[in-house]
Amino acid sequence: MSLNKALAAGGLAGGKADVGGAAVVGARIKAASAKVVRSTAAIAGLAAIWELAPRLGLVDATFLPPLSKVIEAWWELAVSGALLEHFQASIMRSVSGLLLAIAFAIPLGLAIGYYKPAAAFLNPLLELFRNTAALALLPVFILILGIGETSKVSIVLYACSWPILLSTVNGVRNVDPLLVKSARSLGISPFKLFLKVILPASLPSVFTGIRLAGASSILVLIAAEMVGAKAGLGYLINYAQYNFQIPEMYAGILTISALGLLINQGLIAIERKFSGWKTGPDR
Amino acid sequence: MSHAEQQSRSLEEVKISFQDVTKRFRVREGRTVSEFTAVEGVNLDVRPGEFMAVVGPSGCGKSTLLDLLAGLSEPTSGQILLDGKPISGPGLDRGIVFQQYALFPWRTAQANIEFGLEAKGYGVKERRDWARHYLELVGLAGFENRYPHELSGGMKQRVAIARSLAFDPEVLLMDEPFAALDAQTRESLQAELLRIWERTGKTILFITHGIDEAVYLGQRVAVMTARPGRIKRIVDIPIDKRSEEEDIRSGAEFGALRHEIWSELRTEVQRSQALRQELGSGSGTKKAR
Numbered sequence: 274m275s276l277n278k279a280l281a282a283g284g285l286a287g288g289k290a291d292v293g294g295a296a297v298v299g300a301r302i303k304a305a306s307a308k309v310v311r312s313t314a315a316i317a318g319l320a321a322i323w324e325l326a327p328r329l330g331l332v333d334a335t336f337l338p339p340l341s342k343v344i345e346a347w348w349e350l351a352v353s354g355a356l357l358e359h360f361q362a363s364i365m366r367s368v369s370g371l372l373l374a375i376a377f378a379i380p381l382g383l384a385i386g387y388y389k390p391a392a393a394f395l396n397p398l399l400e401l402f403r404n405t406a407a408l409a410l411l412p413v414f415i416l417i418l419g420i421g422e423t424s425k426v427s428i429v430l431y432a433c434s435w436p437i438l439l440s441t442v443n444g445v446r447n448v449d450p451l452l453v454k455s456a457r458s459l460g461i462s463p464f465k466l467f468l469k470v471i472l473p474a475s476l477p478s479v480f481t482g483i484r485l486a487g488a489s490s491i492l493v494l495i496a497a498e499m500v501g502a503k504a505g506l507g508y509l510i511n512y513a514q515y516n517f518q519i520p521e522m523y524a525g526i527l528t529i530s531a532l533g534l535l536i537n538q539g540l541i542a543i544e545r546k547f548s549g550w551k552t553g554p555d556r
Numbered sequence: 557m558s559h560a561e562q563q564s565r566s567l568e569e570v571k572i573s574f575q576d577v578t579k580r581f582r583v584r585e586g587r588t589v590s591e592f593t594a595v596e597g598v599n600l601d602v603r604p605g606e607f608m609a610v611v612g613p614s615g616c617g618k619s620t621l622l623d624l625l626a627g628l629s630e631p632t633s634g635q636i637l638l639d640g641k642p643i644s645g646p647g648l649d650r651g652i653v654f655q656q657y658a659l660f661p662w663r664t665a666q667a668n669i670e671f672g673l674e675a676k677g678y679g680v681k682e683r684r685d686w687a688r689h690y691l692e693l694v695g696l697a698g699f700e701n702r703y704p705h706e707l708s709g710g711m712k713q714r715v716a717i718a719r720s721l722a723f724d725p726e727v728l729l730m731d732e733p734f735a736a737l738d739a740q741t742r743e744s745l746q747a748e749l750l751r752i753w754e755r756t757g758k759t760i761l762f763i764t765h766g767i768d769e770a771v772y773l774g775q776r777v778a779v780m781t782a783r784p785g786r787i788k789r790i791v792d793i794p795i796d797k798r799s800e801e802e803d804i805r806s807g808a809e810f811g812a813l814r815h816e817i818w819s820e821l822r823t824e825v826q827r828s829q830a831l832r833q834e835l836g837s838g839s840g841t842k843k844a845r
């Protein structure tokens with residue numbers, strides 16, 4: 274019973290991906306879900322250990338309550354509506370930060386990648402920022418923007434921008450020169466060349482960046498919510514830990530995993546739609 | 557007008573004319589910039605509707621010549637005339653087929669063929685109709701919606717040929733288009749290319765390093781020297797039973813021509829190998845790529 278619920282979150286994400294797919298995509302997702310079934314065994318094993326270890330006294334049940342207790346706490350949070358509220362707060366922040374990053378970093382990355390002088394000029398700066406951990410800048414964001422929504426969305430935007438920017442620049446730079454040559458030999462304008470060759474050719478790389486950004490959006494957001502927030506899953510975990518509501522804390526952690534899966538699966542589904550022509554097991 | 561008539565009538569005309577064409581590249585090695593002569597003093601005339609094959613050892617500047625003719629780069633000295641006018645840049649009057657197909661992987665076979673038609677400003681329906689027509693011409697009817705990764709090498713090259721024919725260029729430039737294919741696929745594509753050439757009457761400049769291929773396809777074969785590339789000799793190929801069923805390649809005449817070109821090339825290949833060894837020892841300009 275408890276196990277089923279734990280898996281429900283993962284199953285939900287898989288189901289979401291199925292809805293938007295075309296026929297070809299459907300077949301690929303079918304293959305993917307076969308893989309999910311196989312890997313379910315590992316998750317079931319983990320769930321069993323989590324349930325049994327505290328009950329058998331192998332670990333202190335105070336710090337790691339059995340999974341069923343955690344599920345119970347999760348259910349109570351869900352019924353009371355508190356969980357949805359926190360979940361919504363988090364997903365709103367991470368998705369809006371991610372979308373803003375997409376809107377900002379893709380055009381910038383395309384420009385930097387396409388204009389060689391811009392690339393040479395901006396590269397050292399990009400390297401510097403990329404290697405500055407977003408979380409290290411969190412205090413700065415809070416200092417300048419306060420602890421409201423602005424600072425949280427901003428830090429997500431910041432953290433998401435780098436992977437998207439760098440992948441986009443890379444994508445543009447690594448477009449097969451032969452394709453460019455082939456298009457150029459037809460005498461098409463640089464604008465058309467960009468639109469019809471450079472852009473579609475760099476799309477897979479752009480999507481890789483977006484997926485990396487999706488993962489870091491959650492990471493950074495949760496940390497930001499732990500530092501200063503009144504809602505959100507990061508806040509929920511921190512608050513629960515502070516008040517020694519350990520099952521609730523784990524319930525929050527499980528929900529974050531679900532959120533991560535949801536965002537990643539959503540991005541994969543979108544990616545498949547846009548670059549279905551690309552094959553390979555990693556896509 | 558039949559193909560033969562067309563040709564005899566235009567015997568005196570020249571479609572493509574390389575006139576004392578030299579191309580040097582600047583090569584940077586650390587801080588020193590040196591000049592590297594890829595082709596030197598190339599003179600070559602191609603008649604309208606002619607199938608001209610160019611053979612030469614690898615690295616002798618065949619692709620460089622083709623780039624120049626395509627308008628993708630400019631000669632350092634000399635000039636290239638197309639219909640008597642100097643080439644001023646790339647254009648839809650010339651179509652290129654590359655060894656590596658250069659198909660757009662995000663476009664279906666049909667959409668790939670439509671690419672040049674888009675550049676020409678054709679409407680949706682016209683593009684579709686022409687694309688279908690040329691897919692059929694290269695024997696790929698029914699493969700409209702396949703993506704390049706769903707096609708074999710030979711099929712990809714057929715699509716690439718269809719793409720270059722679709723916007724109806726007068727000249728087809730082919731840079732070792734069949735070099736990456738297996739022998740059987742290559743032979744069938746060679747035969748098909750001849751058929752297409754006869755049907756469309758295009759002027760074809762076909763670059764290869766295969767002697768058999770050059771003799772089989774070309775009406776004339778230009779043999780190039782090792783680097784810096786020049787035209788060493790132009791060999792007439794009077795065999796004219798291309799589209800017939802019999803195995804032309806095993807004929808005595810074919811063998812003799814093949815041997816003639818082989819002898820011309822052998823010395824060049826030896827020279828180019830000697831050159832490479834010399835470069836390998838570190839003096840002079842390095843091969844840049």
Ligand SMILES: Nc1ncnc2c1ncn2[C@@H]1O[C@H](COP(=O)(O)OP(=O)(O)O)[C@@H](O)[C@H]1O
Nearest residue numbers: 581594613614615616617618619620621843844
């Ligand atoms: N853009 C370039 N810059 C410098 N060297 C080049 C360039 N393009 C070609 N070369 C050199 O010119 C020579 C001829 O090249 P290429 O025309 O590709 O030979 P082929 O097609 O006959 O094998 C080679 O040695 C090659 O390294």
Ligand SMILES: [Mg+2]
Nearest residue numbers: 618619620731
């Ligand atoms: Mg070449």
